[in-house]
Amino acid sequence: EHQKYIRNFSIVAHIDHGKSTLADRILEMTDTVAKRDMQNQLLDDMDLERERGITIKLNAVELKYHSKDGHDYEFHLIDTPGHVDFSYEVSRSLAACEGAILVVDAAQGVEAQTLANVYLAIDDDLEIVPVINKIDLPSAQPDMVKKEVEDVIGLDADDAVLASAKKGIGIEELLEKIVHEVPAPQGNVEDPLKALVFDSVYDDYRGVVLSVRLYDGTVEPGDKIRLMNSGSEYEVTEVGVNSPHPVKRDYLMSGDVGYITASIKDITQTRVGDTITKVDNPAEKALPGYREMEPMVYSGLYPTDNAKFGDLREALEKLKLNDAALEFEPESSQALGFGFRCGFLGLLHMDVVQERLEREFNLDLITTAPSVTYHVETTDDGVKDVENPSEMPDASEIKSVEEPFVKATVMVPNDYVGPVMELCQDRRGQFDTMEYIDDYRVNVVYYIPLSEIIFDFFDKLKSATRGYASLDYEISDYKPSDLVKIDILLNGEKVDALSFISHRSFAASRGRVIVTKLKDIIPRQNFEIPVQAAIGAKVIARTNIKAYRKDVTAHLYGGDRTRRMKLLEKQKEGKKRMKSVGKVEIPQAAFMAVLQTD
Numbered sequence: 001e002h003q004k005y006i007r008n009f010s011i012v013a014h015i016d017h018g019k020s021t022l023a024d025r026i027l028e029m030t031d032t033v034a035k036r037d038m039q040n041q042l043l044d045d046m047d048l049e050r051e052r053g054i055t056i057k058l059n060a061v062e063l064k065y066h067s068k069d070g071h072d073y074e075f076h077l078i079d080t081p082g083h084v085d086f087s088y089e090v091s092r093s094l095a096a097c098e099g100a101i102l103v104v105d106a107a108q109g110v111e112a113q114t115l116a117n118v119y120l121a122i123d124d125d126l127e128i129v130p131v132i133n134k135i136d137l138p139s140a141q142p143d144m145v146k147k148e149v150e151d152v153i154g155l156d157a158d159d160a161v162l163a164s165a166k167k168g169i170g171i172e173e174l175l176e177k178i179v180h181e182v183p184a185p186q187g188n189v190e191d192p193l194k195a196l197v198f199d200s201v202y203d204d205y206r207g208v209v210l211s212v213r214l215y216d217g218t219v220e221p222g223d224k225i226r227l228m229n230s231g232s233e234y235e236v237t238e239v240g241v242n243s244p245h246p247v248k249r250d251y252l253m254s255g256d257v258g259y260i261t262a263s264i265k266d267i268t269q270t271r272v273g274d275t276i277t278k279v280d281n282p283a284e285k286a287l288p289g290y291r292e293m294e295p296m297v298y299s300g301l302y303p304t305d306n307a308k309f310g311d312l313r314e315a316l317e318k319l320k321l322n323d324a325a326l327e328f329e330p331e332s333s334q335a336l337g338f339g340f341r342c343g344f345l346g347l348l349h350m351d352v353v354q355e356r357l358e359r360e361f362n363l364d365l366i367t368t369a370p371s372v373t374y375h376v377e378t379t380d381d382g383v384k385d386v387e388n389p390s391e392m393p394d395a396s397e398i399k400s401v402e403e404p405f406v407k408a409t410v411m412v413p414n415d416y417v418g419p420v421m422e423l424c425q426d427r428r429g430q431f432d433t434m435e436y437i438d439d440y441r442v443n444v445v446y447y448i449p450l451s452e453i454i455f456d457f458f459d460k461l462k463s464a465t466r467g468y469a470s471l472d473y474e475i476s477d478y479k480p481s482d483l484v485k486i487d488i489l490l491n492g493e494k495v496d497a498l499s500f501i502s503h504r505s506f507a508a509s510r511g512r513v514i515v516t517k518l519k520d521i522i523p524r525q526n527f528e529i530p531v532q533a534a535i536g537a538k539v540i541a542r543t544n545i546k547a548y549r550k551d552v553t554a555h556l557y558g559g560d561r562t563r564r565m566k567l568l569e570k571q572k573e574g575k576k577r578m579k580s581v582g583k584v585e586i587p588q589a590a591f592m593a594v595l596q597t598d
């Protein structure tokens with residue numbers, strides 16, 4: 001009976017189509033948040049999300065809705081990220097729901113992640129409620145977009161909700177649709193507890209806070225629970241819901257989405273995807289859980305202060321609770337000391353992890369250039385996975401190297417097919433298919449080395465198509481390539497953390513670009529610094545960083561003291577996120593220089 005009035009749903013869309021704004025309106029319409037507390041993109045509660053205007057984490061809230069049918073409903077809304085790097089968050093949210101609201105921008109139409117995300121929802125058998133958003137825009141073409149939803153996705157969009165999240169149009173209609181079209185949860189309160197952990201976060205006071213969806217049974221404080229996969233057992237200290245701030249409850253029951261705390265301090269024992277049951281009346285089988293994510297790119301993370309290695313380990317472990325796709329293991333570098341090789345789902349993910357570590361855990365970090373994993377066959381018939389370019393064996397020891405390729409789907413108006421193909425070809429892409437999805441848009445599919453995608457590909461794609469192209473990709477397989485390792489030498493010393501892998505045909509040009517970039521990025525010192533790029537012993541590009549002429553503070557000695565202090569302060573600031581390698585100070589930007597190709 002309780003479940004009859006519950007609706008669990010997610011909002012999915014391509015990035016920027018208005019998910020978070022729509023969630024705001026829904027929170028307002030249901031009086032979940034008082035008007036005076038309302039702020040834009042309320043569910044994007046991380047500082048980082050607000051600054052960048054993107055959703056990084058899934059977010060679950062409970063809201064009450066009084067429907068026109070006279071009943072009060074309990075909605076659990078899960079807002080999700082749209083960027084391809086975070087599709088893992090999307091699939092986890094969907095597993096906790098019966099329905100998905102599909103938001104499509106009325107001016108942009110269906111885009112690559114609209115498709116990718118809606119397919120995830122279809123795979124999970126969710127009821128999909130299409131919403132055409134931003135109908136207030138002069139460039140909105142709701143009828144055309146409706147047709148696109150039908151033709152491209154194959155969903156009946158006849159009575160799709162026409163909405164403007166910005167102006168608050170269509171929101172009530174949508175809420176009614178959720179009541180009538182999204183199925184109520186089907187669990188059984190009498191059955192043994194089965195709750196899916198779909199997210200978790202570490203709280204200094206309460207320990208691990210588990211976000212859960214209850215499928216069967218009930219849970220309340222004092223219950224002894226077991227995480228079925230890890231086998232660990234705890235006593236529940238608190239249960240509740242987010243509304244959007246945590247609100248304690250006496251119990252949670254089947255159909256509910258909420259949180260559980262159990263004074264869990266050992267963070268290695270809780271994994272998202274695990275199933276919670278009770279110790280004295282356990283469920284027989286765990287819920288299916290999630291597919292393990294394979295990292296796409298790796299990079300090294302090093303504390304600028306070597307003494308912070310332990311702090312970084314602790315921070316990574318805590319962050320992993322809240323970011324299940326993050327992987328890490330210790331590594332060391334001659335240049336940078338002790339750090340971790342971390343695996344990410346993409347560059348945005350990498351960027352976000354670094355920023356969260358710095359902000360939430362107060363660390364100063366150096367990130368090395370991202371690299372993919374290469375399969376290397378050596379002359380002694382060994383095979384090894386190389387995730388760190390500096391570990392690539394010498395050319396004389398290599399029999400063959402394989403690199404990961406992705407199947408990249410670029411959705412683009414037909415006017416821009418030429419530039420897209422040119423770009424893909426430039427990046428060693430192998431043409432697969434080209435298909436019209438409607439009268440004016442085309443899906444262009446290429447197999448492209450992943451390493452070429454992580455270098456500025458997306459930026460180049462956007463500028464080649466005036467922003468009209470959208471991209472989705474998935475790992476396909478490994479293929480042999482003619483690859484070489486390029487080392488960078490500063491002041492005659494090889495800096496292992498700057499080594500990178502390149503296709504042989506690009507080696508000379510990328511070597512030149514890099515040394516020029518480094519020359520601009522690395523601050524002058526009081527001696528001249530030669531910068532060289534080399535393959536083995538052969539130098540392929542070189543330049544010099546000139547010595548500066550005199551100490552910037554020298555002429556101020558004995559002079560204006562405050563001015564001198566200020567200058568020294570400033571220099572100190574500039575030293576943050578720098579690493580001394582030999583006698584040379586290298587700023588963070590130098591490690592990313594290899595990401596730019598021109």
Ligand code: GDP
Pocket residue numbers: 013014015016017018019020021022041053054055082133134135136137163164165166167
């Ligand atoms: P998300 O990435 O899908 O979460 O998208 P956001 O909710 O962050 O919205 C992206 C941008 O579109 C923001 O600048 C919003 O103000 C804007 N936006 C969202 N909904 C509407 C709408 O209905 N009309 C107009 N004109 N702009 C909107």
Ligand code: MG
Pocket residue numbers: 019020021044053054055080081
């Ligand atoms: Mg958002």
